[in-house]
Amino acid sequence: MTTAFRDDVRTLLEEDSVRSTVADIAAYPPGTEVALLDVYRRLGERGWLAPGWPVEYGGLGLGAVENAIVTEELTRAGIPDDVHVLCVDLVGMFLLHAGTAEQKARHLPALARGERLATVLFSEPEAGSDLAALRTTARRDGTGWRLRGSKIYNLKSQYGDFALCAARTTDSPVAMHGITLFLLPLRAPGVHIEPVPGMANDRFNLVVIDDVRLDDADVVGEPDNGWQLLNDMLQLERTGIDFHAKARRLLDQTIDRAAEQGLLDDPEWAGRLAELDATLRAGHALAWEQVNALAGGHPDPVTSAMAKWYTSEQIRPILNAGTELAGLGAALSAWDGTTDDDGTWEAALRMGPSHRLASGTSEVMLFLIATNGLGLL
Structure with missing residues (x-):
């Protein structure tokens, strides 16, 4: 089964249209980068972009082996994998394991079809990758939350539909406690995205979150339990x-x-x-x-x-x-x-x-x- 699946994916990625896409990407002028590609959608139509996901969410109901095969074959074919990693391996994985039924139904099928782009907002200007030191806050506002802060060194946010965002919801002497994960619409009023200089073809972004209101339905997992969830999920990556x-x-x-x-x-x-x-x-x-x-x-x-x-x-x-x-x-x-x-x-x-x-x-x-x-x- 796995050998046949790999052969099928490899055959699609060796088609002339896909090879032409790879050549075109290599010749992109400065400032141009990959977002959602037609090859992602073609994989998604077959359930191959996220084959380990359940069928109702756009996958094939297979498992981690087939997910890994897709990752290998995309890279082998020279197709940029940032979007796939962000949408399927990161955000999709978090939702699949910790999201509510409504969150899964709303987001996963479109991600699996290669029709929507999700990204992550973890690192911060003063904290880097030390999530225990993050300063972005989410404070209670009636039945919802108000988010304020800055995120940096994230990819594809200028193209993304939404992001998995880590924010501090409770002040605690234990730095790892009090972090919560939210689904943040990247086109919401109060979200400002600007480029950060870097060496790669794909740009980094600074995302400023200025008093954006979210509901409890936008919380992934339990409030204040984001640190444990991050550690559990990133281990899978x-x-x-x-x-x-x-x-x-x-x-x-x-x-x-x-x-x-x-x-x-x-x-x-x-x-x-x-x-x-x-x-x-x-x-x-x-x-x-x-x-x-x-x-x-x-x-x-x-x-x-x-x-x-x-x-x-x-x-x-x-x-x-x-x-x-x-x-x-x-x-x-x-x-x-x-x-x-x-x-x-x-x-x-x-x-x-x-x-x-x-x-x-x-x-x-x-x-x-x-x-x-x-x-x-």
């Missing part, structure tokens, strides 16, 4: 599948370049590439171990942290090797018009540092391993 797929695509490009230069018979380069390949294969096995644990209903936060750290750290040595082979050509972007790889390597170099930060920094992952796994601190 850290399989390492997405980072491995990105690393594999980069290494395959590096091996192809080495072959073009006749270096596969060179002992130094052959050994170096073989070592990178072996490391990736180990990372792939570790990542799929996490997927299988999810499928079996027994995810482990320590091995999830190990998988995220190990797979994301592999990208840097691959970028180093590929850049050595490409020489100065690695610095040419798609906008230069003279690159022989559509600028994909230059874009990958700009994105390289982010892999150690996304889904939990490498330092945080090592801390979790040291404390929860090894009992060192």
Whole structure:
């Protein structure tokens, strides 16, 4: 079943129209980026965008394995995965596990069809990714809530329909207590979105939330229990599948370049590439171990942290090797018009540092391993 499903998804992503879309994206001018793509909708029509979701919410009722296959195949095909990760793997996952029946019915089918875009608002200017230090507040206002604060370094908010937003609802001496998750309409009066300078093709955003009123129906999970929910759900995201797929695509490009230069018979380069390949294969096995644990209903936060750290750290040595082979050509972007790889390597170099930060920094992952796994601190 899983092999046939992967073959079906791969066949669709290899169609000429999809390959043309990938080429067009590579040539986007500065300031232009991907939002909802037609390929997402085509996957959604078949229930393939979120195959693990129940049929009534737009999926196929399958599981974590098929979700991971879609993530792998999208990345393998060179299709930007930020929208898929945000809509399905993050916001959709939170709603599926903690949302009310009304929230699920209202939001999940459209996300699964690739017709709506959701994002997350967690990080803040003074708190970074330390959610225990967040300052955005949500105060009671009759039967609802008033949200005030600022969020930063979020993707796709300029295109999004709504966001999963973390806000402090109760002041407490325990920093982790008193955080609540809300569904925030991004086009509501009082929501201001502006770009933040960055190195990647896709821009970061600053979102200012100025006295936006929400109802109890917009609360995800229980009030004041957002910290526990965030920890439980983000653990499910850290399989390492997405980072491995990105690393594999980069290494395959590096091996192809080495072959073009006749270096596969060179002992130094052959050994170096073989070592990178072996490391990736180990990372792939570790990542799929996490997927299988999810499928079996027994995810482990320590091995999830190990998988995220190990797979994301592999990208840097691959970028180093590929850049050595490409020489100065690695610095040419798609906008230069003279690159022989559509600028994909230059874009990958700009994105390289982010892999150690996304889904939990490498330092945080090592801390979790040291404390929860090894009992060192």
